[in-house]
Amino acid sequence: MKVLWLQKLTCCGNTHSLLNYETPSALFEELSFIYHPSLSLDSQEEVVRELIEKGKDIDLLVIEGAVECGDKELIELCKRSVFVVAVGNCAVYGNIPALSDERICGLSYRFKEKGGLLGDNFLSKGGLPVINLSGCPAHPEWIVTTLLMLAGGIKLELDQWNRPMLFYSSLTHWGCTKNEYFEWKVETEELGSKKGCLFYHFGCRGPLSYSSCNQTLWNGVSSKTRAGTPCFGCTEYDFPRIGMWETKHYAGIPTELPIGVSKRGYIMLSGVAKVFAPERLKDEN
Ligand code: SF4
Known part of the structure; x- marks a missing residue:
């Protein structure tokens, strides 16, 4: 599976968490990154622009950081993705960046309010809601296992916040x-x-x-x-x-x-x- 990892309003803590995973080889054997801000040389803006222009589908879109409510480019990319994962509390609930700005939210929540960037009924091309990995940051094991399960076609049981039960039950x-x-x-x-x-x-x-x-x-x-x-x-x-x-x-x-x-x-x-x-x-x- 090809992963597109984008950073929005973030301290990059979840990237640090990912890079702290104890056996990175397991991750890179199963997944290849189209783009990750800490693993790629290109600029995120250019990569996003090219993907939008070419109208390509994305296997696995990972968003780190809170987002601007109404970010059209991001909505477009989410609609074109088989799976969408929000990693970290900012991407899930808006968290610190949303505290002082009403225009900031998470992908499917703004704190406990449903909706966020994508609305209450969003389903990705793979038929799943945004999969939320909350935490400030999320544990590297939660991130990697979730990505590998999605890549391997293993069913994820989700809780009421659409978080994998495996880690949040x-x-x-x-x-x-x-x-x-x-x-x-x-x-x-x-x-x-x-x-x-x-x-x-x-x-x-x-x-x-x-x-x-x-x-x-x-x-x-x-x-x-x-x-x-x-x-x-x-x-x-x-x-x-x-x-x-x-x-x-x-x-x-x-x-x-x-x-x-x-x-x-x-x-x-x-x-x-x-x-x-x-x-x-x-x-x-
Ligand atoms: S026992 Fe429970 S409440 Fe006490 S320090 Fe540990 S987690 Fe916190």
């Missing part, structure tokens, strides 16, 4: 090495600590965000929460938020509770957990 909290501290409500004392949980004071979004960050580790060894930094929920539409390093409370209870946990259940369980937390966890922290 479990919470970031799953697999975190701090789960025992979370259960017993033992809070971390300081950022960077390997002990204690970051949910109660440091704003960790692990129980509110979907990603496989703690199962498919970064660089094969770690994740934010394992390194003692809160998960910022960068795979979700409401990223970035103000006050990402703190947990907001009302009457001593976090204003946003883990997905599926009721306020009543939280109050009952967390009170008991804190009182009966094993001494070894408190001592270690």
Whole structure:
């Protein structure tokens, strides 16, 4: 399959993520890049102009970065593509560039609003909606596996945001090495600590965000929460938020509770957990 990778309003973080993939040979054996800003010498504008003029179809179009709502050239290229992949939170939801400019959006969303550049009903030539790989950036494994599955004709199960279930069906909290501290409500004392949980004071979004960050580790060894930094929920539409390093409370209870946990259940369980937390966890922290 031939891939056309275009960059729009972006810091290029997803390209860095792609280039960080551990076995690039697997990628280049199956895919060839018509154009990628970091792998090609030509200018993106010239490549796009030529493709539009020649009216050629594209196998796999990957967009990195937020886009201008109404970008006619990009709409044309998307319509001519067998598959369209939005990589990174900017291309999916608009993210940081869309915060201060209403004319900026993602390919099929603007934050949680459906539509974006291509509208709610867009299907590529291959009969799929835009496949969204959210994250700031998306993990290299999510990018490469998705591209290889599409190239290999393997069916992708998608979630309600059209993200592959393979990577976005479990919470970031799953697999975190701090789960025992979370259960017993033992809070971390300081950022960077390997002990204690970051949910109660440091704003960790692990129980509110979907990603496989703690199962498919970064660089094969770690994740934010394992390194003692809160998960910022960068795979979700409401990223970035103000006050990402703190947990907001009302009457001593976090204003946003883990997905599926009721306020009543939280109050009952967390009170008991804190009182009966094993001494070894408190001592270690
Ligand atoms: S640090 Fe975050 S992800 Fe890890 S257990 Fe605590 S809440 Fe869950």
